[in-house]
Amino acid sequence: MPEAVAGRRRRRRRLSFNLYLWLGGGLLGLFVLLALFGPAIAPYDTAAQDLFALMQPPSAEHLLGTDNVGRDILSRIIVGTRYTLSIALVATLAAGLGGVALGAVAGYFGGLTDRIVTGFVDLLLTVPNLVLAIAIAAAVGASATGLTVAITASFIPPIARLMRARVIELKEEDFVSAAVTTGMSHTRILLRHVLPNASTVIVIEMSLNAGQAVLVGSALGFLGLGVQPPAPEWGAMLGASREFYAIAPHLVVAPGIAISLLVLAFNLTGDGLRDHFDPGIQR
Amino acid sequence: MSRVLDIEGLTVGFETGGRRFDAVREVDLALDGGEVLALVGESGSGKSVTALAVMGLLPEVAEITAGTIRFEDRDLARLGEAEMAAVRGARIGLIFQEPMTSLNPTMRVGPQVAEVLRLHKRAGAAAARRAVEELFALVRIPDPAARYDDFPHQMSGGMRQRVVIALALACRPALLIADEPTTALDVTTQAQILELFRDLQREIGQATILITHDLAVVAETAHRVAVMYAGRIVEESASEALFAGALHPYTRGLLRSIPVVRTGPAAGHPRRLVEIPGTVPPPWDLPQGCAFAPRCPRASARCRAERPPLMPFDGGRRAACWHPHVEREDAA
Numbered sequence: 001m002p003e004a005v006a007g008r009r010r011r012r013r014r015l016s017f018n019l020y021l022w023l024g025g026g027l028l029g030l031f032v033l034l035a036l037f038g039p040a041i042a043p044y045d046t047a048a049q050d051l052f053a054l055m056q057p058p059s060a061e062h063l064l065g066t067d068n069v070g071r072d073i074l075s076r077i078i079v080g081t082r083y084t085l086s087i088a089l090v091a092t093l094a095a096g097l098g099g100v101a102l103g104a105v106a107g108y109f110g111g112l113t114d115r116i117v118t119g120f121v122d123l124l125l126t127v128p129n130l131v132l133a134i135a136i137a138a139a140v141g142a143s144a145t146g147l148t149v150a151i152t153a154s155f156i157p158p159i160a161r162l163m164r165a166r167v168i169e170l171k172e173e174d175f176v177s178a179a180v181t182t183g184m185s186h187t188r189i190l191l192r193h194v195l196p197n198a199s200t201v202i203v204i205e206m207s208l209n210a211g212q213a214v215l216v217g218s219a220l221g222f223l224g225l226g227v228q229p230p231a232p233e234w235g236a237m238l239g240a241s242r243e244f245y246a247i248a249p250h251l252v253v254a255p256g257i258a259i260s261l262l263v264l265a266f267n268l269t270g271d272g273l274r275d276h277f278d279p280g281i282q283r
Numbered sequence: 284m285s286r287v288l289d290i291e292g293l294t295v296g297f298e299t300g301g302r303r304f305d306a307v308r309e310v311d312l313a314l315d316g317g318e319v320l321a322l323v324g325e326s327g328s329g330k331s332v333t334a335l336a337v338m339g340l341l342p343e344v345a346e347i348t349a350g351t352i353r354f355e356d357r358d359l360a361r362l363g364e365a366e367m368a369a370v371r372g373a374r375i376g377l378i379f380q381e382p383m384t385s386l387n388p389t390m391r392v393g394p395q396v397a398e399v400l401r402l403h404k405r406a407g408a409a410a411a412r413r414a415v416e417e418l419f420a421l422v423r424i425p426d427p428a429a430r431y432d433d434f435p436h437q438m439s440g441g442m443r444q445r446v447v448i449a450l451a452l453a454c455r456p457a458l459l460i461a462d463e464p465t466t467a468l469d470v471t472t473q474a475q476i477l478e479l480f481r482d483l484q485r486e487i488g489q490a491t492i493l494i495t496h497d498l499a500v501v502a503e504t505a506h507r508v509a510v511m512y513a514g515r516i517v518e519e520s521a522s523e524a525l526f527a528g529a530l531h532p533y534t535r536g537l538l539r540s541i542p543v544v545r546t547g548p549a550a551g552h553p554r555r556l557v558e559i560p561g562t563v564p565p566p567w568d569l570p571q572g573c574a575f576a577p578r579c580p581r582a583s584a585r586c587r588a589e590r591p592p593l594m595p596f597d598g599g600r601r602a603a604c605w606h607p608h609v610e611r612e613d614a615a
């Protein structure tokens with residue numbers, strides 16, 4: 001590529017402000033801060049009940065109103081960030097690790113290993129995400145840990161498939177063959193030459209998965225299979241307030257919006273990363 | 284000079300799609316230290332498979348069914364994978380055809396070369412870095428210390444090919460195999476890389492197998508040439524002798540199919556390029572006699588019935604032909 005063209009492209013890329021990445025990243029940063037310092041920021045104690053102020057609509061005192069037992073909804077949302085975010089992040093990372101390992105081994109070594117791994121992954125894929133998560137949550141028990149395990153298990157297959165495809169592609173690259181000719185071991189080639197070249201695809205997929213993980217986690221919480229009340233987990237909050245949504249809609253709206261915003265933050269980040277790494281897709 | 288590589292009776296069999304065939308048949312090749320041998324032939328002639336067999340990198344569907352590959356007192360044809368990995372990169376270096384794709388885009392070029400040194404020579408980080416900078420200087424990369432931290436995409440094709448050469452030479456191998464090392468480069472860069480090859484040959488003195496279909500590259504770099512056709516060596520000789528007058532009609536055909544710019548009285552009347560009629564027969568369907576007979580202008584009944592062995596000629600030349608061009612006046 002001529003120097004001038006490369007230079008122009010680089011400049012254009014720097015100039016074109018990646019709106020998605022900035023918005024998503026900013027929003028995500030905000031949530032991370034809430035998760036870290038939630039209890040310090042929250043105006044009220046999340047468990048403090050005010051039986052004289054049940055299901056109050058938003059006011060200056062309670063910005064998002066109070067719930068059916070008179071707890072401050074804003075405080076509960078703020079503190080609850082910690083549950084949702086950590087479940088989504090841990091599950092996504094664990095699924096990423098598991099999926100990358102499985103996919104890399106299957107794709108790189110092929111043969112019988114590949115058939116076994118692919119068979120297992122395909123089997124998992126035939127079960128819908130949520131159903132699988134429910135089954136695992138039921139088996140492991142309804143808790144934050146159970147929820148994390150469930151989401152992790154249901155998110156391994158897509159990552160494994162993606163990784164396998166990418167590794168099969170990369171295996172044919174000259175620099176991998178070149179590494180073989182230098183007498184390097186397969187483990188080393190896989191770690192040093194194959195994985196780094198697959199990382200972009202995986203990072204993008206994982207950030208999009210994190211959004212999905214928030215949704216699945218909240219759904220399980222809503223169904224009572226996740227974090228148990230009175231802990232202020234958003235899904236559980238939604239679940240607990242569904243009986244009152246006709247008389248006090250703000251009980252449902254607040255955690256709903258929180259969930260949507262967090263999903264949006266992850267998805268925007270994912271899209272932003274994709275545009276950043278692969279500008280060809282943009283237009 | 285001492286003998287570095289001695290291939291005897293190498294036969295490589297493939298088994299794909301229920302078909303069995305030999306891609307390389309009874310190949311004999313010997314190479315001394317400091318010598319450059321060009322392995323020439325069309326696609327499918329077996330030149331790359333021969334090189335892969337030496338590297339122990341044959342695909343799974345292929346295996347060495349006969350012959351020996353003696354290299355540094357060992358038979359590479361019978362070496363286990365672990366021992367072979369210790370030879371690869373350390374004692375035998377390989378240069379790939381595509382400098383644009385044979386470097387890892389996510390790694391800086393210096394560490395990529397250093398990695399090989401650390402692997403085979405157990406060099407420490409600082410020592411490896413110093414050694415790589417020396418290697419970069421050796422392959423004429425300007426400002427080696429600064430380029431050490433470049434990513435491949437920051438370099439031109441010629442510079443990358445120099446890095447690839449440095450990588451292949453990192454452990455000072457006794458044998459270097461270069462598979463079409465200049466094909467992917469533009470013409471001016473090609474000339475520079477070939478010149479670098481000649482210089483390195485003088486400075487390091489490793490034996491080199493140059494795999495190519497480009498006879499111009501052969502003329503400029505190789506001491507000896509082995510021409511392969513349908514898995515066999517059909518002619519082998521010193522490169523001056525080959526260009527002065529090839530024995531085998533196939534070699535003649537190859538030489539006639541490259542353009543020559545003439546100067547002097549003949550200028551303005553460019554010689555017509557002559558292609559060889561027909562195509563290389565598939566290795567599972569070779570004719571009974573000489574494999575080249577169906578395309579050969581000199582073929583006789585004997586050629587079609589009986590395969591000519593590789594026979595010695597004057598000046599240490601060898602050719603497998605019943606009707607070689609030995610008449611001097613016939614030289615092209």
